[in-house]
C-alpha cells in the first residue's frame with residue numbers, strides 16, 4: 478500500500494508519485510492579459526503567436542529555475558516541479574516542488590494493482606448514487622452559445638472557439654478516490670492519468686487522451702486532438718463512425734486549425750519539425766478523435782518542457798483560432814470560469830525534461846461532490862445539437878468510472894446500497910442524511926457565474 482500521494486501522473490512513458498511539498502509556485506505564468514483589440518491585418522499577422530511569449534512568462538520560468546536551485550541546496554538531488562497551469566495563464570499556477578517522488582512504469586503498476594478482483598472492488602467502491610445533477614450551462618444555453626459563436630464567426634476573423642460546460646454532481650456520499658482513480662485507470666489504460674490535490678481540499682482527477690508537450694533532451698513531441706465522434710457498441714457501426722469522422726470536412730478543418738497554430742508556434746523554436754500531412758484516427762474507450770503526432774528538435778536546448786508547453790497553451794483544441802479573440806468570445810459566452818479545466822497538468826525536471834497533458838476528461842472532486850468538464854470545438858459548420866451530444870459523449874469517460882449512466886446522470890448503474898430499497902427511497906434517505914438540498918448557485922469556483930452573459 479502507498480501513502481496518499483501529493484500528486485500522481487502516469488503516461489506510457491513515465492509514472493510519477495510525489496510526496497510532501499518543499500516549495501509552491503502559485504504565480505500566474507503571465508501577469509497580465511492583453512486587452513487591446515487588434516485591427517484585422519494585425520490580427521492576421523499575430524493570429525498564431527498572439528503574443529504568447531512575454532517578459533512576464535520569462536519571469537515565471539526564472540522563478541522556477543531559482544526554486545530548483547533552492548531545492549538542490551536543501552538536499553533534493555533531482556528536483557521536479559509538478560502540478561497544473563490553468564486554462565487562463567493569467568490565473569495562478571498550481572505548481573510545487575515535492576520533497577520526494579518516485580518514478581515508475583504504469584504498465585507494471587496496472588499489472589500489479591489492477592487484477593480482476595481489484596477492478597471489481599474499485600468499481601463497487603467508487604459507485605455512488607447521484608442525488609442531483611446540473612449542467613452549467615444547461616442544454617438550451619449551451620446550444621444558444623454555439624449559435625452565438627457561429628454568428629460571431631460571420632462578423633469577425635474568428636474561425637473556431639471551443640465551448641464547454643461543467644456537469645455538477647451531488648453524490649449520495651463521499652467517493653473513495655483511491656478506488657475511483659483505480660477504476661478510471663482500468664477502464665482507460667492509455668493516455669494521461671492525473672490526480673492533483675488542490676489547496677481547498679478538492680482533487681483534480683482525470684484520464685486525458687491529449688498530450689500538449691513532452692520534452693526529452695532536445696526532442697519535443699505533441700499530440701493534438703480535434704474532431705470527434707462517439708464510439709459505438711457494434712464493431713461495424715464503430716468502424717463506420719470512425720471512417721465518417723476521417724472524411725468529415727468539418728472535423729478535418731477543425732483539426733487543421735489546431736495543427737497550423739501549433740506548427741506556427743513550434744517552427745521558430747525547432748531545427749527540425751515533422752508534422753504529418755493528414756490526421757490519423759485514435760480512440761479512447763468512449764471517443765474517436767482526429768490526431769496528429771508532431772515531433773521536433775529544439776534549436777535552444779535550454780528551453781524547458783514547461784516553457785514550450787506555455788508557448789503553445791491554450792491551443793485551438795481547447796481555446797480557438799485566433800487564440801486571443803477566441804478566448805474573449807469564450808469569456809463572453811461561457812457562464813463559468815474554467816479554472817484548471819482545459820489547462821495543462823504534468824511535471825518537469827530541472828534539466829527541462831517533462832510531460833504536460835491537456836486537462837480534459839477530468840473532474841474536480843470534493844467529498845460527495847464532483848464537477849466534470851467537457852468541451853467541443855465550434856466552427857462555422859457546427860450543428861448545436863451534435864456539439865451538445867459530443868460533450869455528453871466526452872463526459873462518459875468520467876461518468877463511466879463513477880458508475881453513472883451518462884444519458885441519465887441521476888441514475889447510478891452500480892448500486893452499492895443495501896438490497897430491497899428503491900433508488901428513489903435511497904436518494905431521499907441520502908438527501909435527508911445530508912440534511913439539505915444542494916444550492917448549485919452557491920458553489921464556488923469554477924462554476925461561479927450565474928448565467929450566459931452575452
Ligand SMILES: C=C(O[C@H]1C=CC=C(C(=O)O)[C@@H]1O)C(=O)O
Nearest residue numbers: 702704705794837851852853854
Ligand atoms: C475539449 C475537449 O476535447 C478536445 C480534445 C479532443 C477533441 C476535441 C473536439 O473534437 O472538439 C476537443 O478539441 C474535451 O474533451 O473536453
